[in-house]
Amino acid sequence: MSGTKSKDMLIFAVLMAVMLVAPFAVYPVFLMKVLCFALFALAFNLLIGYAGLLSFGHAMFFGFAAYISGHTVKVMGFTPELGILAGVACAAVMGLVTGFIAIRRQGIYFAMVTLALSQMVFFFCVQAKFTGGEDGIQAIPRRALFGIFDTANDLNFYYVVLAIFAVGFLIIYRTIHSPFGQVLKAIRENEQRAISLGYAVDRFKLIAFVLSASLAGLAGATKALVFQLASLTDVTWQMSGEVVLMTLVGGMGTVFGPIVGAAIIIWMQRGLAHLGEWVLVIQGIIFVITVLLFRRGIVGELIALGNRFSGKKADEAPAGHAHPAE
């Protein structure tokens, strides 16, 4: 276990080193977008990959936190860190309420309930005054971080976003390797057994759900400041589907899969933006191909390949065959 851990940390260190110099080669706003979505996908993966819960409504945390950080910063004059914290706090409370409702069902019902709840949040955002309806909250100012550090400059703000991403990643990494994370995996593999071992399964699920919602909120709140815009797009079910796709493509239940998946999907969306509606079709095709042919995702397949080469017995595959049976 400690072997994989130090390997993970090495990969993470290399990733961070690359990301530190990346803005000198790639447009920083694009990189910030990738980082925000990578964090979003990591948060989502915490649920599906380690607790076996497929949330089809994570956009509600992402998008609503974006509105909150946008509103507090633009209208109430919050500094960026306070705006983001407000967004995270809101997402956490929403996670607590919706999680409490959703964990009453398992498996496929859980997915439908989260989807329905997020649609409810969507309609709320359409009607609420502070969200600005179809226009969204535009021209959110990038105030100085802590009142001193200038973030109006994209490059400066990039490093703030990178730091947020790193913190989010480490929180998730720590969580899945803690005893708490082990219990989550036990629940994923066999919920009845976990119950019979005396674990308060619902409480574990709820805590995981709130944590995942908060981190999705962190990603959304940050994204609002990156683009200086919070809009309905971020609360739609399509956005929930996108984060599912990113995680699926990268590899559910792998540490780095969501990052890879987010980078690929964002890169693809940028490259194919001129194709209009075809992007939707292509995303659908990727969904179908991934589900039919490589369910472990890119990173999951690479790990399996590596294990085969080193002659190791196939590692317990990541969520690939989790059975959160109803």
Place this chain on the structure above:
Amino acid sequence: MIFELLGVPPQALFGQLLLGLINGAFYALLSLGLAVIFGLMNVINFTHGAQYMMGAFASWMLLQYFGVPYWGALVLAPLIIGLTGIIIERVFISRLYHLDHLYGLLLTFGLALIIEGLFRQQFGSSGLPYTNPLPGGTNLGFMFLPWYRGWVVVFSLVVCLATWFMIEKTKLGAYLRAATERPDLVQAFGINVPRMITLTYGFGVALAAIAGVLAAPIYSVNPLMGSNLIIVVFAVVVIGGMGSILGAIITGFGLGLIEGLTKVFYPEASSTVIFVIMAIVLMIRPQGLFGTPK
């Protein structure tokens, strides 16, 4: 007199109730199809909304390209769309039965994206009109009843009850219910269960297509008409529980009515009321109104 008390003119009230009943008919038809498919295949068919939309488009295309009138489309469109469902089941979904149900959800979600994207690419996002095949109506005294709307409610009720009868009271339905419980045992009795699954999927899809044909003259035919509806239908399914056919029908119509009433008395909440009810039902009776606890 009671209407003066409520401050709502009866025309508006009954008009909304009728519209609610029509939406309820669509909820019932769609959740019925979802329940039948889920019962046998353990797959939540996310493509259902897209297939409803395809039903509406099929009737539009039949009229536009081949001059087939509404009544012909009502028979042909479900057959055609049901057939595409059979192909989808054979080519894609049948490969996932040995896996977690969640993969079925993800696959059908991907298929829905593809279908919806293709239709948007071809027809744009604005609606296409479909002429009302039953213009006019009658004044019932307390409200004006457009013939077509009355037809939709009656016809969908007939389809729902026929489905219920077929599943609960016929020999074919008995096979179906048996295969839902123990597919291996039914197979051992010499019944071709995989073929039954394929046909069931086609049937569920055809129900969605019927709803789509019925919807075409009321709502404009639009590539996006299914995706928002299907999420509401998911909530309906959670509220009703997928255990009972009759339960799905009652829940569908009932929630449509409640939604219609909300439109009259508190329009701001009309788009969220079903989701709120879902949350309440989950707190009180997690297995759904007609579901059996597992």
